[in-house]
Amino acid sequence: MTNSNIFNPANSPVYTQLTNTFSSPGIESTPEGGAAAAGSSFILTTGSVSVGAGLNLLLQVVNATSSGRTLYVSRISGGATAAATLIVYSGGTITGGTTPAPVNTLLGNANASVMTTRQNTSTLTGTSTSLLSIPLTAGMYWLNLNGSIIVPPGQTLTISVGTGSQTAAINLSWWEF
Numbered sequence: 001m002t003n004s005n006i007f008n009p010a011n012s013p014v015y016t017q018l019t020n021t022f023s024s025p026g027i028e029s030t031p032e033g034g035a036a037a038a039g040s041s042f043i044l045t046t047g048s049v050s051v052g053a054g055l056n057l058l059l060q061v062v063n064a065t066s067s068g069r070t071l072y073v074s075r076i077s078g079g080a081t082a083a084a085t086l087i088v089y090s091g092g093t094i095t096g097g098t099t100p101a102p103v104n105t106l107l108g109n110a111n112a113s114v115m116t117t118r119q120n121t122s123t124l125t126g127t128s129t130s131l132l133s134i135p136l137t138a139g140m141y142w143l144n145l146n147g148s149i150i151v152p153p154g155q156t157l158t159i160s161v162g163t164g165s166q167t168a169a170i171n172l173s174w175w176e177f
Helices: 031-037
Strands: 041-045 049-051 056-063 071-080 084-093 116-122 125-136 139-151 155-162 166-176
Touching: 031 041, 031 071, 031 139, 031 166, 049 056, 049 116, 056 166, 071 084, 071 155, 084 139, 125 139, 139 155, 155 166
Parallel strands: none
Antiparallel strands: 041 166, 049 166, 056 116, 056 155, 071 139, 071 166, 084 125, 084 155
8 A cells, every 4th residue: 555645535535624713713722711711710929028138038828628629830930139049849837927818810700719828038947848949040030830730638839939138029820620
């Protein structure tokens, strides 16, 4: 069968039907876009924070054992006014600080995240495992994860930018189902 076309031979083309037409277009979206449209996408920001010498800017999301949802990290972004290291941890403990509220990215939607949050400028304590460690230069950073880090119920995700005397920011985007 040399030189024979197995599929779609010239004398007998394969039948096709156009299903994505101008009058009836198909719509594609990323998982993040679908979650945002469903009111299940959230963003959490530290804002610009002054970080003292020898300290880290820490942002943490805790998924309670009884939450019934799983968190899928979409992206981590932010900035720093001096060279620093961005470290993403599984686990860890942040003592003190504040509990910033996640914002639904479907503006005006009343769905709230079930995650518990904590933010502080300090040093991470407790048991943690480093997932990512990225040296940063002064300026902005943007890390697309597209759901590749998953935080199931009973797990904690912590982000650290530091150490050093600087102003820094962390923005964490995720969707949950």
